[in-house]
Amino acid sequence: MGAYRADDDYDYLFKVVLIGDSGVGKSNLLSRFTRNEFSLESKSTIGVEFATRSIRVDDKVVKAQIWDTAGQERYRAITSAYYRGAVGALLVYDVTRHVTFENVERWLKELRDHTDASIVIMLVGNKADLRHLRAVSTEDATAFAEKENTFFMETSALESMNVENAFTEVLTQIHRVVSRKALEANDDPATLPKGQTINVGSKDDVSAVKKSGCCST
Amino acid sequence: MRNSNNTGEDRNKDASSLSTTLDSRFNQTLRNVQGTLYILKMHRLLKGRSFPGKVLITRRSEPLDQSVLYSPNTGRRYSDTDFEQGQQVEISTENELQNRSNTNASSSVSHATMGTETMSKEIQKYSAGARATDSARLMKFTKELSGVTVILEKLRELAWSGVPPYLRPTVWRLLLGYAPSNSDRREGILRRKRLEYLDCVAQYYDIPDRERTDEEINMLRQISVDCPRTVPDVSFFQQVEVQKSLERILYTWAIRHPASGYVQGINDLVTPFVVVFLSEHLEGSVDTWSMADLSPETISDVEADCYWCLSKLLDSMHDHYTFAQPGIQRLVFKLKEVVRRIDEPVSRHMEEQGLEFLQFAFRWFNCLLIREIPFHLVTRLWDTYLAEGDALPDFLVYIFASFLLTWSDQLRKLEFQEMVMYLQHLPTQKWSHVELEMVLSQAYMWHTMFNNSPSHLAG
Numbered sequence: 001m002g003a004y005r006a007d008d009d010y011d012y013l014f015k016v017v018l019i020g021d022s023g024v025g026k027s028n029l030l031s032r033f034t035r036n037e038f039s040l041e042s043k044s045t046i047g048v049e050f051a052t053r054s055i056r057v058d059d060k061v062v063k064a065q066i067w068d069t070a071g072q073e074r075y076r077a078i079t080s081a082y083y084r085g086a087v088g089a090l091l092v093y094d095v096t097r098h099v100t101f102e103n104v105e106r107w108l109k110e111l112r113d114h115t116d117a118s119i120v121i122m123l124v125g126n127k128a129d130l131r132h133l134r135a136v137s138t139e140d141a142t143a144f145a146e147k148e149n150t151f152f153m154e155t156s157a158l159e160s161m162n163v164e165n166a167f168t169e170v171l172t173q174i175h176r177v178v179s180r181k182a183l184e185a186n187d188d189p190a191t192l193p194k195g196q197t198i199n200v201g202s203k204d205d206v207s208a209v210k211k212s213g214c215c216s217t
Numbered sequence: 218m219r220n221s222n223n224t225g226e227d228r229n230k231d232a233s234s235l236s237t238t239l240d241s242r243f244n245q246t247l248r249n250v251q252g253t254l255y256i257l258k259m260h261r262l263l264k265g266r267s268f269p270g271k272v273l274i275t276r277r278s279e280p281l282d283q284s285v286l287y288s289p290n291t292g293r294r295y296s297d298t299d300f301e302q303g304q305q306v307e308i309s310t311e312n313e314l315q316n317r318s319n320t321n322a323s324s325s326v327s328h329a330t331m332g333t334e335t336m337s338k339e340i341q342k343y344s345a346g347a348r349a350t351d352s353a354r355l356m357k358f359t360k361e362l363s364g365v366t367v368i369l370e371k372l373r374e375l376a377w378s379g380v381p382p383y384l385r386p387t388v389w390r391l392l393l394g395y396a397p398s399n400s401d402r403r404e405g406i407l408r409r410k411r412l413e414y415l416d417c418v419a420q421y422y423d424i425p426d427r428e429r430t431d432e433e434i435n436m437l438r439q440i441s442v443d444c445p446r447t448v449p450d451v452s453f454f455q456q457v458e459v460q461k462s463l464e465r466i467l468y469t470w471a472i473r474h475p476a477s478g479y480v481q482g483i484n485d486l487v488t489p490f491v492v493v494f495l496s497e498h499l500e501g502s503v504d505t506w507s508m509a510d511l512s513p514e515t516i517s518d519v520e521a522d523c524y525w526c527l528s529k530l531l532d533s534m535h536d537h538y539t540f541a542q543p544g545i546q547r548l549v550f551k552l553k554e555v556v557r558r559i560d561e562p563v564s565r566h567m568e569e570q571g572l573e574f575l576q577f578a579f580r581w582f583n584c585l586l587i588r589e590i591p592f593h594l595v596t597r598l599w600d601t602y603l604a605e606g607d608a609l610p611d612f613l614v615y616i617f618a619s620f621l622l623t624w625s626d627q628l629r630k631l632e633f634q635e636m637v638m639y640l641q642h643l644p645t646q647k648w649s650h651v652e653l654e655m656v657l658s659q660a661y662m663w664h665t666m667f668n669n670s671p672s673h674l675a676g
Contacts, residue, residue, distance in 0.1 A: 023442040036270035041449035047579035077541035160269040187252045
């Protein structure tokens with residue numbers, strides 16, 4: 001797991017979005033995961049930015065197509081268009097700025113309004129290296145994640161702590177959803193868990209994506 | 218950051234004592250100290266800690282625009298090597314210091330009110346250090362600027378192809394309609410506008426948070442998050458005083474323009490004004506500038522000019538930054554149409570790959586290409602922008618089409634993902650004026666063809 005692979009050699013293509021308040025470190029999480037880089041001089045993201053990386057999950061190669069979005073609330077009208085087709089999301093806050101954690105609830109609503117119910121969401125508390133400045137406790141965030149039924153991890157893009165784990169976990173969970181969906185497709189539809197419709201990231205969708213090279217429209 | 222800012226008190230200091238020219242050696246020392254402080258800050262941040270992978274802290278030390286480099290007072294052009302030193306400002310020679318102290322006395326010449334006599338002297342100096350072919354253009358500029366009333370149409374025509382750096386502040390103020398074309402009224406109006414800005418700052422910015430609405434607090438927070446990461450690769454913008462100025466300008470603008478308020482990226486749009494209006498007060502390369510060399514009055518005047526010019530610029534794009542940014546969406550759509558008519562194969566390829574113009578061109582329109590080209594070329598690009606005046610939004614479409622199609626051959630070889638990434642990180646790092654002016658000329662040509670005969674390029 002975690003090895004870099006050639007770009008066109010993959011079994012699944014998963015679209016993942018990075019969301020959260022401005023300045024929480026979304027772009028650096030992305031550059032750390034896709035290029036193993038961290039920049040102290042990064043600029044604000046305008047609209048959306050994009051990067052990819054392939055990793056191995058179980059016996060499959062999974063390519064993550066990650067859309068990094070602008071954090072300012074004003075941009076949501078633009079950026080929410082990019083949620084479409086996303087099967088995973090990292091919802092990032094800054095552990096040193098409590099207000100960014102308070103806004104997580106609104107981001108979650110935003111996400112659930114625009115994406116499929118089966119989307120895998122990971123709450124990410126970034127900048128965990130700034131221990132002396134911490135303003136959000138791990139306990140509070142854990143409790144929140146449990147209540148909202150999301151995954152949770154604290155990361156540091158600077159120290160490269162948990163970044164790999166956070167993305168890998170999201171991709172693994174998406175893979176699980178997809179595999180389950182593929183399995184269930186062969187079964188009696190009546191056996192589907194009630195209230196759940198998994199209509200994203202199915203094997204057919206993914207291969208379609210692979211042919212056209214795009215799933216964003 | 219906000220709390221430590223005490224502009225009100227600063228402003229009350231005795232004006233005459235502040236306008237006294239500081240010894241330039243002292244200034245140089247300050248500059249060195251600031252440069253060193255920055256390095257120390259980085260050291261402290263990173264000291265004793267090892268980080269995995271690449272941690273990028275190196276600044277791009279590209280040769281800066283000739284424009285900014287030219288020193289009007291000595292006629293001396295700083296050579297490229299001066300700029301390439303980047304952070305190593307402390308190694309400047311005795312000789313250079315000597316030059317600076319000799320010229321310092323006249324460094325406060327206000328070009329806005331420059332008389333013809335001064336102007337022609339400037340030209341002699343300029344042509345002495347510049348290419349001889351520039352002198353004819355310079356004479357034309359001088360002629361246009363020396364009349365009692367500047368004929369803006371003529372000035373636009375001249376400015377379109379680039380403004381001589383030391384005239385840029387004056388020309389920009391005129392082109393934007395901030396300074397009146399009538400020279401008799403100019404000084405008085407600028408003085409009034411600068412005072413008006415001071416009042417605005419006092420009324421909106423220099424107040425305690427409890428007097429702000431939640432929305433205003435949010436906006437101020439957003440601005441203060443963005444100011445430190447504005448043009449972070451140019452070290453000058455890392456100075457706290459510069460960031461405070463940006464914050465005051467942006468917040469005051471946002472409060473006074475509630476239909477849009479602050480939108481990320483507007484911070485980028487102030488930066489060309491900052492470097493151009495400061496070039497009237499600071500010499501040499503932007504990398505060696507220090508706000509500590511300036512009196513609070515000067516800083517306030519420069520801020521005011523930046524504020525009013527930003528306002529004027531954005532007036533012509535009133536719906537670019539309102540909710541959902543319809544103006545930008547409209548222009549992105551137009552760009553797609555124009556590209557389709559000019560270069561059908563690349564347009565079809567992009568479409569087949571499922572590439573949306575919004576995925577790359579949104580930032581181009583939102584930040585007017587500042588993010589896409591080296592910073593030292595931005596002021597030249599803006600000469601053309603400002604010369605276009607109210608026609609700018611439409612013309613942007615052609616500039617961006619021309620910019621995009623610079624990479625037509627490469628784009629046709631790329632698939633969706635590679636194409637998005639390529640377009641979001643275009644290889645312009647080594648660009649000079651030559652490449653930029655090529656883009657502008659091509660844009661001009663297409664604009665003329667297209668506008669005169671809308672169906673000309675169709676089919």
